[in-house]
Amino acid sequence: MKISEIISPESVRLDLTSPSKTSLLQTISEIAATALGIAASEIFLALTNREKLGSTGIGQGIAIPHAPVPAVGSPFFLIVRLKQPIDFEAVDDAPVDIVCLLLTPVPGSQLNVLAHLARKLRSPEIVEAVRSASTPEGVYSLLADDGEP
Template sequence: MKFLDILKPEAVKVLSAVSSKKRLMHDIAELAEDAYGITAETTVDALLERESLGPTGVGHGVALPHARLADLQEVVGVFILLEKPIDFDAVDRQPVDVVFALFAPEDAGVEHLKALALVSRNLRDASLCAKLRANHDPATLFTILTETESVRAA
């Protein structure tokens, strides 16, 4: 599995001012609706429900919110770069500015886990995160994410 399998260019966005984690979840859901046709209201509810089980802020300014959705046919992702980091209740208590949200069908099983592992593994790379943070153009961010894999594979 690669980023190209789960991410569309139109599912990448830079947000200048997000006031809270809850507002960010709404922004993620709206972007997912625009890019993939997923119902925003259902998506917000699923994200908040998953978040109530434990925060998905994994540390070093990165969050990986994710949810399973009944009407989805494949695993898809949304990438958001925040110009101003926000409190996300991350494991290291650091504010978050790099967010990759994943959505999977309810019965996705191993595909959901593969996607989560892919995103987690790549966003643990400090140099990749530094490149992402240095660019505020969605097209460039998409290219950085999708080209990272081909460089690593070589």
């Protein structure tokens, strides 16, 4: 599975505000629930349970919260750029301003997308372009390009 198979311009939210990690997880759960037609509480529970295993903040201001949610029929992807960075308990203790949500119907099915996304977001040029993009379509085109960064 590739990012281009699960992303659309509607999968991008720019300049969202959130005071905390918990509040952000609740907000993205609600966005996903609306798009998927399932309960936000189910998504939020899956995400918070995953975060209890260790933060999905991968460093350099990026977090990739992900979890299996059985009610999800097919993989769901959402990228959020925060207006102000927040503490996400990331591995490098840096505040997070780019959050990529990935929900899948079964455990393990997200691994290819996570690996591709992590490779793409290791590129300082891609990350800076996401941070400076003025439209959701701009972020979409950066991430939907399945070529290596």
